[in-house]
Amino acid sequence: MVADHLAAGAAGRFITFEGIDGAGKSSHIEALAEWLRARGAEVVLAREPGGTPLAEKLRALFLHESMDPLTEALLVFAARRDHLHEVIEPALARGAVVLCDRFTDSTFAYQGAGRGFDLAVLAQLETWVQQGRQPDLTLWFDLDPTEAARRRAAVRSADRLEREDEAFFARVRDGYAQRAQAAPARFVRIDSAQTREAVRADAIRALASRDWFPAADSNRNDDDRRA
Ligand SMILES: Nc1ncnc2c1ncn2[C@@H]1O[C@H](COP(=O)(O)OP(=O)(O)O)[C@@H](O)[C@H]1O
């Protein structure tokens, strides 16, 4: 059970990456993982929907089959439940840093704000599935939908959600803004219209500002430093 891990006192950090498709979040996850490893962290890379064999099967259904918004929500939360149980909670319990490409803010933004699905039902599913688990930090890569569509078109063919129009992505973006406003201590907004280098620097600054990850040198004890 998820709750068993929580009861054991999870020591790790759970960091999520959010934004509309094409905003640039996936481009920076590996660099942030390297930054964390340089500070001695065990890093677990994850994505949603997906991250376990079962959740990856649900991801394939979710991305390629038509379905109504409740079915979408149930599928992503089913995948999330398996992912939490099999990967995220055990990793946090052993002190790892989990970097997850999308999590429940995506559900509120896409199924809630984008599709117009009932936010109260999503909140109920969130409670059942997560049992109190929330990200410690969420990096929101924020980009204008027109520019995001341009970036996507340059590099990949669209899946079912990416074929939605710009009005849909404008609503999804508003959905993120609402989630950020409701949880300002957890969210850091990153201006993704900047160059890749500037976006990466902002993302690293957001991690560094938390004081959770001391530089490798400061892990040494005083005797080491005097030597
Ligand atoms: N700051 C940036 N400026 C211009 N292009 C970018 C920037 N960041 C990412 N890209 C490009 O935009 C595309 C989408 O980026 P990606 O990281 O896959 O977005 P996401 O994971 O948010 O959907 C990729 O081709 C990527 O190289």
Ligand SMILES: Cc1cn([C@H]2C[C@H](O)[C@@H](COP(=O)(O)OP(=O)(O)O)O2)c(=O)[nH]c1=O
């Ligand atoms: C996690 C999640 C993703 N999604 C959507 C957002 C994306 O369009 C799609 C797959 O996410 P992702 O693999 O992150 O796509 P990308 O690399 O293009 O950002 O699933 C939801 O609609 N609800 C959710 O709860």
